[in-house]
Amino acid sequence: METVLEISGLTKLYKNGRGIFDINLNIYKGDVFGFLGPNGAGKTTAMKIMTGLMLPDSGDVKIFGHSVLTEFEKAMNKVGCIIETAESYPYLSPYENLKLFARFYDDIDNSRIDEVLELTGILKFKNEKVKNFSLGMKQRLGIAAAILSKPELIILDEPLNGLDVEGMIEMRKLIKMLAENERTTFFISSHLIHDVELTCNRIGILYNGKVVNVDTTENILKNFASLENYFVSEVGKNGNV
Amino acid sequence: MKKKKNLTMLLSFCIGAALFMSTAFADVVSKTGYDQLKDAIKKTVASVSEEYDSFTMEMALSIKDNDKVLVANSEIARYDMANSRMENITTSELAGSEKESFYSYRDNWCSMYYNSNDADTYYVNEYESEDKDAVTLNNFFEDEDAEYIEKIFDALIGNLKEYVIVGENPEGSKEFSGRLSDGQIPALVNAVTAYAAKQSVFDRTVGYNEFDMPSLKNDVFVKEISGRANVNADGIIENLFGEFILAGSEKDGTKHELKVELVFKVYNINSTAVVKPDLTGKKVEKSIVHTTPYGYVSEKYLGKWKNDIIIEENDRFVKIGERVIEITGINDDYVYGTYTEIYKEEYAHYGSDSKKYSLKVDMYDNKGELEVTDDLGNVIVGYMYLDMGRIECYIPSENPAEDGIVFNSSDDIIYNSSFYKVFEE
């Protein structure tokens, strides 16, 4: 199995004592990895380090064998991501936003931009200024930006934020589609247990800054009635819920 | 890897800092041509005013209008500081009038004056007492404000300093030169200079007509400023030449270029001799100048001085008393006296709070400053001038208008600061 993402000994402490401690994780090609944990567990911190927004105190993250600390451009070349919130330049249209991002990659032409806008369902708004968009539409644009370069790894931090039920279903469909058709690897964080159960095929639980357990969804559902029971059991071993 | 990056950054920062520090230091230490010229000017002024025993200075100024000479003025001044003698020969030529020359001589005891157009008469002033300051030159760079003015000037001209080019000769002498043509003169400098010239010359009708000064009314601008100077190895300006061209047109459209040229030379340093002219056989008009060590103040001011205290009553001025100053003593530095007010009996109530003062006037350091002390020992400061036959004395507390404007109140005493001598007849 080809390792896509390799996190080793990742540690980042904040002044208030929170943070992440010695995280080790391997994500393999074809994984739709669910990074599950309550709010404040350190999911976003870990993901910010993975995408170069933050520097770790120690440890390293390698994507496709390249360290994000020393070979950032190579590491990020086949990565698409949304971290914390899907941001875009409000004074530009979705099309113009994507046009800016496209410049960082080879072979992303205008038809690809239309394609991702179509996939995320905002093609008809492509020339409107983003500042008038709802949170859900901005989230869709964020997804479009993340998948624009046909990345082999997509890192999504709470991708369902701000989406309505219909949007959530479409989003899940999109992830499934990309995972199946393009063999895209996903790293998705969420605090929504049910959502992770439906979308992901491997699940890691982050609790109080530490990775508690990693297993496939299949294995978990063999032993537990639902992911929720598994979560409660695993967290229970490591303290109280 | 991270260490290496930090090291690179540190190194880069240090290179930047080193580059900055070393050049900034070099820049602060380095003297531009302008600074060197300024030093030379200061040194020259200081040397002629304080150091040298004797020297000759030459100055010339000319104004040309489209190459026609309007004014040509030249002056040779010989100073013999060791013997306190100086003489000055001035030649002046105005377009349309005869060339004139003036000669003057000065030492501690006499001055002489001679005008070539004035029937060969020598005017001689002989001084009763020695005037030790007769032959001196002031170093204006030692003025209180000189440094301040210099700073502002330096800041204003900014990078224009770089237009002064300096060339050094092997034996230590220097040549300065500089030229600003119209495109290089900053608009502000141009405007201010041209405006000043226009205000002080062209917009005035009086005084300049006699030598055909054209009246430039339109499109006035500074066309060129240039100059050069030679400084000897001792740092003294031997000669300086400056040129200033102002262009513009008259009301009828006639174009003019006014060229002002200035020449300054210093030579014969410590080898200039000034000899008092021998006037035997010449036509001489002599007058004696009476001098006292401290100007006009002498014992003739001793005694009583007074003026009238006046009020306005029923649309008439009424005298209600007298102010009296008695000068009681005069010495080298101070004049002493008293001040009293005497009221007529029927108006005595006006004088109910009148005070007696003792007066002390500083005649030397702060000329005219008056120290007024009342009976209780309170001191206030006023002024007093000893004029010819008259004393001006101002005591602030005696002037009712000082507290505000109270002209119309009929009860008020009208203030008067002039006092006249009381003669015993």
Added chain:
Amino acid sequence: MGTFKAAFINEVEKIYRKKKVVVAAILSLLAIVMGQLLVTGVNKGFGLITASSTQFPILVLSLLVNTILPLFTALVAIDVFSGEFSHNTMKITLTRPVSRVKLYTAKISAIAFFVLANLLMVMLLSLAVGFIFNSVSLSVFGILRIVLSYIVTLIPVMSFALIIVFLSNVLKSGTTVFFLSIILFIAFNALSLVFPRYANIFITSMFDWYILWNVDTIPLGKLIREFFIMAGYVIMFYTAGYYMFDKKDL
């Protein structure tokens, strides 16, 4: 180099799309109009020529360089850094495959691009205006002098811009940085007035170093010294700014 170019084009496009340029263009036009009014007013009112057609662009430059240009530069520099940090849009580019050093350099290059563009635009306009209103002959040499003056002004302005860039990477609030920049600008000017001997240490006094380039015999020593002082400023603040930008956690 491909990613740097992409980042640079993106930064330029972002600034261009933010209306700042329009504002700058209007302000610069204002400078020219003010300059022309001044020149015409003085000529009509006092009968003085303050600026011929070759001087007019220089007059405008001297006005521009001490007023609108530093202001505009500060606005753009703050927007490119503080603005993106506070609007949370910095991470959009930071999560793309472009290293921070390239992004940082691209942003600064974009600032320089706009400063230069502003200078050149004002130059062309003032040349045109000077040509139309102040009809005195315009020599090729005179025009070259003007072009040179405008272009070399980029260097001191960018030295100052890098100080602002450093500040906007240290302080959170763009407004604080803006006022600090103005205070700094005034303080530098005041200090060079009080200590004229040390004026060149304060970068703002070199805003008019274009004058050096116009002397008949160019004072090479002085020119090189001023250049090195500015280079020192640039290297120091570029590095310090990068250090802050690089270690910033978003």
